[in-house]
Structures are given as C-alpha cells and as structure tokens.
Amino acid sequence: MTIEIGILLSIASIVIAYLGYQLNKQKQQTQYQENIKNDATREAVIETKLDNIGNGVENIRIDLRANAREIGALGERVTRVEESSKQAHKRIDAISPDKG
Incomplete structure (x- = not known):
C-alpha cells in the first residue's frame, strides 16, 4: 500500500508540474x-508622426517658395519706386532755382 501511495504522489506531482x-x-x-x-x-x-512632420516640411517649402516670389516682386517694385523718385528729384531740381 505504501508503494501505491508513493506512485500516486509521483504521478500527481508529474501532472501538477506539467500543468504548471x-x-x-x-x-x-x-x-x-x-x-x-x-x-x-x-x-x-511613430510613422504617423513622421508623416505629419513630412507634411509640415512640405508646407514650409511651399511657404518659402511663395515668400521668395513675394520678395522678388517687392524687389522689382522697390527698384521702380527708386527710379521714379530719381526722375522726380531731377524734375524738382530742374524747376527749383539754383541755390548758389
């Protein structure tokens, strides 16, 4: 009978170990x-954030191109205003009496 209890305990411990x-x-x-x-x-x-960063960079590039165009247009306008003011000064000098 002691052998049967030992065998039962061994089998039970093997089953418990396997279940664990x-x-x-x-x-x-x-x-x-x-x-x-x-x-x-x-x-x-991370991919979503990188996509958003890429879109932001692309928007910045577009804005920079637009700003470059505006600066170019303003440069042309300044040149025309300078030429116009130069012509106006020449006409004013021609009209005004000599200061000397």
Missing part, C-alpha cells in the same frame, strides 16, 4: 502577443 509548465507557457505566449501589439502600436504612432 503549460500555464507558464500560456502566460509567456500572452505576454509575447501583448508585446507585439504594443510594438505595432508604437510603430504606427
């Missing part, structure tokens, strides 16, 4: 899947 192993294996697999989900979520957020 399976439970631990499931827990590790669940954690692995959660880590994969978290990594995928993080990567998606």
